[in-house]
Structures are given as C-alpha cells and as structure tokens.
Amino acid sequence: MRISSARSLPVAVAVAAAVTGTLTWAPAATAQMTEPTPSAAVADTPQPDAGGIAIVKKDPAGDVLEGAAFLLLDATGQEAGSGNTDAQGKLTFTGLAPGVYRLKETTSGSPLHDVVADQDVIVTPGATARLTIVDPFKPAQVLLKAKDDKTGKLLPGSTVNIGSGETTLLTLTTGLKGTATGELPVSSRKAEFWVKQVKAPDGYNLYKPTKTFTAGPGAPVTVTVTNAKTATTPKPTSTEKPTDKPTDTPSTPTDKPTESASGGSKTNPTATDSSIVPSSDGTDSASPKTPAGSLAHTGADATPWILGGAGLLLVGGIGAVVAARRHKDSEPDQDENAETN
Incomplete structure (x- = not known):
C-alpha cells in the first residue's frame, strides 16, 4: 500500500469535495507576529479634560515685566510647573489636571518692583485660567x-x-x-x-x-x-514784685503856728491834706503831695525866717503907735499958741 505525502492531501480533499459536493476547503491559518504601537505617542497626547494657566505680568504704570519667575504647586504641594515671563510679560502652564493650584512668584525680575503674595488658582476641565498680575513698586x-x-x-x-x-x-x-x-x-x-x-x-x-x-x-x-522756639515772658522775681503800700511813712510836719502881725495865729498846712503821688515805675512814692497855695518844700526849715519877719512887723507896729501918740500930744500946744496970738 502506497502512502501519499502530505503535500498531495489538499488536492485529494479538493477532488473529494468536488465529487461529493459536501466538503469545503479553507486555507490553513498561519500565526504572524504583529509590531507593537509606540506608547510615547499616547503619553504626549493631552487628555481631553486637561486645563491650563496663562499669566500676563505688569507694573502699576501698565508696563509689562520680563523675567518674573513663578512656581506652580498642586494640591499635594508637589511642583506642577515653573517658568519665567517672556518679553511680552507672558507665561503659560498647559496640560494641568483639573483642581486647585498654588501660584508663587519667586522674583519680580526688576530692582524697582516687589513680588506679589501667593495665590490659589482653580483649573477647570478643557479651560485656561487667565491672570493679570501687577507687581507693586518698592516703597x-x-x-x-x-x-x-x-x-x-x-x-x-x-x-x-x-x-x-x-x-x-x-x-x-x-x-x-x-x-x-x-x-x-x-x-x-x-x-x-x-x-x-x-x-x-x-x-x-x-x-x-x-x-x-x-x-x-x-x-x-x-x-x-x-x-522756632515759643516766645515766653519772664516771670518777675520776688525782689521785683510791685507793692501797693508805700515803703516809707510820711513824716509829720514839725512847724508850729506863729502869730501874725494882727495878733492872730497862723497855722501851717498839716499832713492830712497830703496824698501819695505815683512814681514813674508804678510804685507809690513816699513823699506827700504839696498842698495847693503853699510854697514847695525845699528841705530847709523856714521857721527862723518866719520868726524874723514877724519881729520886724511887730517893731514897725510899735514905732507907728508911738509916733501917732506924739503927734496927738503936740496938737493942744499948737491950739494954745493960736489963741494967745
């Protein structure tokens, strides 16, 4: 008995199928190795729900600031991005998962400006959060x-x-x-x-x-x-205080009344008519005011002069009386001489 080889078996099967009409032929399956797709291309493709942050940096005058440095932290405190503003004062973070991020400015990039305080930024799916940050001038x-x-x-x-x-x-x-x-x-x-x-x-x-x-x-x-210093008026000392009372008491006149030629008495003015005359410095003088109608007091005692004048008047009066009596005694003798003639 002759055994046919494996290569002639498909032909026999095909002949048999053609004769009987019940058999069908199908090519045998062969295993082939497929090449794997690159995984890096999948990783670089942003997720459909990712978001971003876009920053514009300016100063109070409206000028953009280049070189301002920022650090972005996620909710766990891990760094999610960092960078510096460009010549237009712009900086963008992309491919961020939705959530809350902490934005920190580490330097203003200018000696005239201060950095701003840290702030929280919310990233939403498929959206970019846009921020305008103004660095204040240094004080x-x-x-x-x-x-x-x-x-x-x-x-x-x-x-x-x-x-x-x-x-x-x-x-x-x-x-x-x-x-x-x-x-x-x-x-x-x-x-x-x-x-x-x-x-x-x-x-x-x-x-x-x-x-x-x-x-x-x-x-x-x-x-x-x-x-300027405040102008002050010096206070008077204890020795310069003004007083309302005279320092010296007026002296009592010692002149005694003298008799006049008519036998009456003449009195000198008394101290009851004197008054205190204010001096130029505001204090009361101790000298009494000179009474009206009297001679000013010169400091010398006038009593001897008054007595001498009174004596002369008295002598003159006596002489006049004696002369009058002699004239009267001589008048009868003249009458008798007239009668004898």
Whole structure:
C-alpha cells in the first residue's frame, strides 16, 4: 500500500469535495507576529479634560515685566510647573489636571518692583485660567528730621503726616534722637508727595506751611522740618514784685503856728491834706503831695525866717503907735499958741 505525502492531501480533499459536493476547503491559518504601537505617542497626547494657566505680568504704570519667575504647586504641594515671563510679560502652564493650584512668584525680575503674595488658582476641565498680575513698586525709604531753626539741634516729639493728593500714606514721630524712618508707598517711577507737621516739639511753635518733595521706588529720601522756639515772658522775681503800700511813712510836719502881725495865729498846712503821688515805675512814692497855695518844700526849715519877719512887723507896729501918740500930744500946744496970738 502506497502512502501519499502530505503535500498531495489538499488536492485529494479538493477532488473529494468536488465529487461529493459536501466538503469545503479553507486555507490553513498561519500565526504572524504583529509590531507593537509606540506608547510615547499616547503619553504626549493631552487628555481631553486637561486645563491650563496663562499669566500676563505688569507694573502699576501698565508696563509689562520680563523675567518674573513663578512656581506652580498642586494640591499635594508637589511642583506642577515653573517658568519665567517672556518679553511680552507672558507665561503659560498647559496640560494641568483639573483642581486647585498654588501660584508663587519667586522674583519680580526688576530692582524697582516687589513680588506679589501667593495665590490659589482653580483649573477647570478643557479651560485656561487667565491672570493679570501687577507687581507693586518698592516703597521709598523716608528719613524724617526735626530741627531748631536757629541752632539746627535735632528735636524729639515732632509728628508729621506724609501723603499724596487727599490721602495720608505715612505718619512719623521723631524719637529721642530727633529722627524717624518709614516706608512710603510709591505708585510710579517718580512721584510727588506732601508733608505737614501736626504736632510740634515741646517748647516750639507748629510749622504750619506744607512742604513737597519727590521720591522714586526703593530710593532713600530725607525730609526736614524746622521749628522756632515759643516766645515766653519772664516771670518777675520776688525782689521785683510791685507793692501797693508805700515803703516809707510820711513824716509829720514839725512847724508850729506863729502869730501874725494882727495878733492872730497862723497855722501851717498839716499832713492830712497830703496824698501819695505815683512814681514813674508804678510804685507809690513816699513823699506827700504839696498842698495847693503853699510854697514847695525845699528841705530847709523856714521857721527862723518866719520868726524874723514877724519881729520886724511887730517893731514897725510899735514905732507907728508911738509916733501917732506924739503927734496927738503936740496938737493942744499948737491950739494954745493960736489963741494967745
């Protein structure tokens, strides 16, 4: 018996199928190795529900800031991205899973600007959160001095307000050394401010004028106010106090009344008519006022002169009486001589 080989078996099967009409032929299946698809292409494709964050960096004047550095952290505190703003002040984070992120500015990229505080950003599926971040200007460093306008001595206790427009931005009071320092907010690269003293140092007048000055971001500036001493009236000492009472008591006149030629008595003015005459310095003089109608007191005693005048008048009166009596006695003799003739 002859055994046919395996290569002739399909032909026999085909002949048999053609004869009987019940058999069908199918090619035998062969196993082939398929090449794997690249997994990297799948990883680079963003997920349909991913979101992003787009940043624009500016300063208060509206100018864009290049070189500002940011760090993005996810909800677990892990870094989700970092970068710096470009020449247009822009920075974008893409392919972020939805959630809450923490955005931190690590440097402003400018010596005139400060960084902003950290902030939370919410990323939603398929959307980009857009942020405009404004870096403030660094404050000006103010040094306040209060001085004596004559000697230049620094004065403690001087309080001033510093502001712009209608807004007070800073209040400073000088300490024991006569100085004070503070940070003045600045809104532009060169701003103008006013300073006004609201409390003067002890013993000094308030400086009323309002002064102005200019300051830039982060720049030091010195503000000086001067004060004049308050004028004071010296108090009188104990030896200079005025008194309402005379220091000396008026002396009592010692002149005695003298008799006049007619035999009457003549009295001198008494001290009851004297009055205190105010002196030029406001105190009462001790000398009595001279009575009206009398001679001014010269300091010499007039009693001897008065007595001498009275004696002369008395002698003259006696002589007149004697002469009158002699004339009367001689009149009868003349009459008798007339009758005898």
